[in-house]
Amino acid sequence: MALPVAWILDKKHVLIVGGGEVASQRIQSLLPTDVARISLVSPSTSSKVRNLVASDARILHIDRAFDDNDVTGSDPPDMVLTAVDDVDQSRHIVSLCRAQHIPINAADMPPECDFYFGSIIRRGPLQILVSTNGNGPKLANIIRTRIEAQLPDNVAGAIENVGLLRKRLRERAPGVGGELSKRRMRWMTDFCTVWQMDDLATLDASMMNQLLDKHWDNMSIPPPPSTSLRRRLHEFISTESLLPFASGIVIGASIAFAALRVRYR
Amino acid sequence: MALPVAWILDKKHVLIVGGGEVASQRIQSLLPTDVARISLVSPSTSSKVRNLVASDARILHIDRAFDDNDVTGSDPPDMVLTAVDDVDQSRHIVSLCRAQHIPINAADMPPECDFYFGSIIRRGPLQILVSTNGNGPKLANIIRTRIEAQLPDNVAGAIENVGLLRKRLRERAPGVGGELSKRRMRWMTDFCTVWQMDDLATLDASMMNQLLDKHWDNMSIPPPPSTSLRRRLHEFISTESLLPFASGIVIGASIAFAALRVRYR
Numbered sequence: 001m002a003l004p005v006a007w008i009l010d011k012k013h014v015l016i017v018g019g020g021e022v023a024s025q026r027i028q029s030l031l032p033t034d035v036a037r038i039s040l041v042s043p044s045t046s047s048k049v050r051n052l053v054a055s056d057a058r059i060l061h062i063d064r065a066f067d068d069n070d071v072t073g074s075d076p077p078d079m080v081l082t083a084v085d086d087v088d089q090s091r092h093i094v095s096l097c098r099a100q101h102i103p104i105n106a107a108d109m110p111p112e113c114d115f116y117f118g119s120i121i122r123r124g125p126l127q128i129l130v131s132t133n134g135n136g137p138k139l140a141n142i143i144r145t146r147i148e149a150q151l152p153d154n155v156a157g158a159i160e161n162v163g164l165l166r167k168r169l170r171e172r173a174p175g176v177g178g179e180l181s182k183r184r185m186r187w188m189t190d191f192c193t194v195w196q197m198d199d200l201a202t203l204d205a206s207m208m209n210q211l212l213d214k215h216w217d218n219m220s221i222p223p224p225p226s227t228s229l230r231r232r233l234h235e236f237i238s239t240e241s242l243l244p245f246a247s248g249i250v251i252g253a254s255i256a257f258a259a260l261r262v263r264y265r
Numbered sequence: 266m267a268l269p270v271a272w273i274l275d276k277k278h279v280l281i282v283g284g285g286e287v288a289s290q291r292i293q294s295l296l297p298t299d300v301a302r303i304s305l306v307s308p309s310t311s312s313k314v315r316n317l318v319a320s321d322a323r324i325l326h327i328d329r330a331f332d333d334n335d336v337t338g339s340d341p342p343d344m345v346l347t348a349v350d351d352v353d354q355s356r357h358i359v360s361l362c363r364a365q366h367i368p369i370n371a372a373d374m375p376p377e378c379d380f381y382f383g384s385i386i387r388r389g390p391l392q393i394l395v396s397t398n399g400n401g402p403k404l405a406n407i408i409r410t411r412i413e414a415q416l417p418d419n420v421a422g423a424i425e426n427v428g429l430l431r432k433r434l435r436e437r438a439p440g441v442g443g444e445l446s447k448r449r450m451r452w453m454t455d456f457c458t459v460w461q462m463d464d465l466a467t468l469d470a471s472m473m474n475q476l477l478d479k480h481w482d483n484m485s486i487p488p489p490p491s492t493s494l495r496r497r498l499h500e501f502i503s504t505e506s507l508l509p510f511a512s513g514i515v516i517g518a519s520i521a522f523a524a525l526r527v528r529y530r
Contacts, residue, residue, distance in 0.1 A: 001298045001387075003274055004394035005370075005380040006267035033266045085443070101366040105270075108446070115270040122266075126408070129269035129394040135428030138457040139465075143391070143420065150415050155408065163400030178350070181373070192403040200404075241506030248513020249520070256521030264529055 002116060004129050009035035013075070017066045017093060018083030019045035022107045025117075026081045027052045027059065032122055039077065041066050071096045080104040110134050119144035124156025125163060154201035161203040162192060168208055169216065183219070190221050199224035267381060269394050274300035278340070282331045282358060283348030284310035287372045291346045292317045292324065297387055304342065306331050336361045345369040375399050384409035389421025390428060419466035426468040427457060433473055434481065448484070455486050464489035 014035055016026050019042030027049065030038055038059045040049070045061065053061045062070075071080065071093065080097050082090045087109070094112045097104040106112040118131035119140040130144045152158075169184055191211075192200070202225060203211075215222055279300055281291050284307030292314065295303055303324045305314070310326065318326045327335075336345065336358065345362050347355045347369070359377045362369040371377040383396035384405040395409045417423075434449055456476075457465070467490060468476075480487055 001390070001392065002271035003294065003298045003300075004269065004271050004383065004385055004392050006269050006383055006394070006396040006398065007272075007380045008267045008378060010267075029268065033268045035268075103368070113273060115272045118269065118271055120269055125266070125398045125400045127266065127269050127394075127396045127398065128408075128412070129271070129392075129396075131271045131392045131394075132424050132428070133271065133390045133392065135390045135424045136431065136453070136457060138454045139424055139427055142457065142462075143393075143416075147393070147412055147415070150412075151408075159397050159400045159404055162404055163397070166401065188401070189403045192401060192407065197407075241509040244506040244510035245513040248510040248515075249517035250513075252514035252517025252519075253521040254517075255514075256518040257525070260522070260525045260529075264525075 001133055002131070004118075004131060006127065007079075007115070009033045009079070011036050012078040013037040013039065014079045014081065015070060015077035016040045016081045016083060017070075017089075018042050018107075019049050019061075020083065020085075021046065021048075022083035024048040024052055026083055029117060029120070031056055031058075039070070041070055066093065068096060071100060071102065076100060077102060082106045121148050121151070123151060125159050126155055152197045154197060158197045158200035161200050161208075162188070165191075165203065165208050165211070168212060172212055172216065187216060187219055187221075194221045195224045266398055267396070269383075269396060271392065272344075272380070274298045274344070276301050277343040278302040278304065279344045279346065280335060280342035281305045281346045281348060282335075282354075283307050283372075284314050284326075285348065285350075286311065286313075287348035289313040289317055291348055291382075294382060294385070296321055296323075304335070306335055331358065333361060336365060336367065341365060342367060347371045386413050386416070388416060390424050391420055417462045419463060423462045423465035426465050426473075427453070429470075430456075430468065430473050430476070433477060437477055437481065452481065452484055452486075459486045460489045 009030070012035055014030060014037070016023055016038060019040065023040065023042065024046060027038065027040070031052070035058065039062055040053065040059060041062045041064065042049075043063065043065050045053070050061075053059045066084075066089065071077065080093065080102055082093050082104070084090055084107075090106045090109055091112065094104055094106050094109075103114040104112070105115055105117065110116070116131060116134065118129045119137075121128040121130075121144055128144075128147060130140045130147070132140045132143075166184075166188055169188065173180055173184060175181065211222065214220075274295070277300055279295060279302070281288055281303060284305065288305065288307065289311060292303065292305070296317070300323065304327055305318065305324060306327045306329065307314075308328065308330050310318070315326075318324045331349075331354065336342065345358065345367055347358050349355055349372075352374070355371045355374060356377065359369055359371050359374075368379040369377070370380055370382065375381070381396060381399065383394045384402075386393040386395075386409055393409075393412060395405045395412070397405045397408075431449075431453055434453065438445055438449060440446065476487065479485075
């Protein structure tokens with residue numbers, strides 16, 4: 001079992017070796033991150049890879065075969081992804097990276113990897129990684145799709161707002177570590193427990209200021225904005241349970257009609 | 266935005282600096298992985314940390330303050346996690362690691378980290394990481410709990426079985442790369458698409474052999490084991506929709522009674 005983590009690529013340089021299907025998948029995994037630079041070394045590229053390279057100024061296509069210098073030279077990458085069919089070349093690149101302590105993922109060669117990719121869901125600042133530890137990429141995909149369908153619609157907005165509120169709170173009560181840091185964490189935790197996802201998604205700048213003005217000093221949590229009947233109903237009868245609910249009505253009515261028919265016949 | 270990945274710790278040595286609450290959280294994140302060695306450097310430890318150290322032979326407690334040699338010496342770690350309150354010490358350890366290209370997570374100092382921890386769900390070989398990119402740890406936790414509640418009960422068994430089937434298939438049709446590798450991938454993908462999670466969870470060794478004997482050569486996918494009425498019903502009316510279904514029956518029956526009353530009065 002590997003350790004799932006979120007790898008920070010801010011200010012980092014990633015080298016991709018290869019220009020085919022896997023290379024385009026790797027680029028697509030990287031583009032939503034704040035990676036600083038991607039170098040793609042390959043003498044040939046698919047049209048998909050060319051389109052991706054053209055779409056983002058952070059990607060540089062180096063139009064030649066891999067050279068040891070790409071890893072051992074004066075501009076070493078912080079992470080390497082091989083995406084070539086040539087198993088021996090891939091193994092050679094792995095050994096170069098290993099010697100330099102550069103983390104590497106070698107496509108289709110799990111035992112040579114420092115880390116695996118998985119199926120990822122992204123919704124604003126939320127990222128969910130589904131990994132089956134190499135047991136079944138397709139199943140990871142199926143599970144990802146299921147989770148995606150069940151995520152609340154406003155989850156991205158709720159998280160963004162909580163992030164903003166945290167930032168404002170840190171500006172108001174600054175400092176790292178110690179009691180204050182714990183107090184901030186406790187208030188935020190209590191707040192996110194009492195307010196539901198839907199409530200958090202409705203927060204705006206003036207509500208945040210009001211909240212902090214009135215409730216931070218005395219460590220209280222106000223009740224969430226009044227829950228509308230429509231939302232309560234929606235919580236009770238979700239999209240998934242609409243059909244069972246409707247068929248319940250039909251079944252109930254039919255039973256009643258049948259029972260009464262027998263009685264009044 | 267960071268890149269969520271599964272970091273492989275097999276054969277790796279992780280150094281934890283600190284012995285309090287965060288240190289025990291870090292140990293708990295690491296123990297389910299196949300990390301080879303954990304060194305914990307701290308002159309003081311909480312009882313929780315001591316219990317964890319005693320519970321697993323892979324953890325070695327080094328009972329003294331951190332020494333530069335722990336990172337720069339002859340037995341350098343492959344990953345470092347600081348879990349100390351002292352911001353300056355944490356920063357110093359970060360700079361040592363940075364110079365050696367050793368990935369580091371410094372607790373409570375996001376800008377100094379190479380990677381973040383997130384909320385993790387584990388079910389057998391399945392791992393799901395929920396990360397809000399530092400916007401709200403509590404929300405990550407709430408989302409994790411929701412996802413956890415909605416996972417199929419037999420998801421771990423299904424993934425384990427698919428992993429075994431893939432292994433058997435690779436033994437039967439060995440080789441890395443090229444057409445064969447693509448053919449194997451296609452058959453497995455089709456199989457996991459046609460068979461549902463519940464079906465996959467019922468696979469056993471003799472079923473797997475039969476499957477491969479009869480269906481691999483001609484690239485066919487047999488229909489899944491006959492779906493029982495009970496399961497079809499369960500799929501239609503899930504635990505979550507039972508209440509709406511039942512109330513539908515009551516509402517339907519009431520309407521029918523009321524309507525008939527008016528008519529037959």
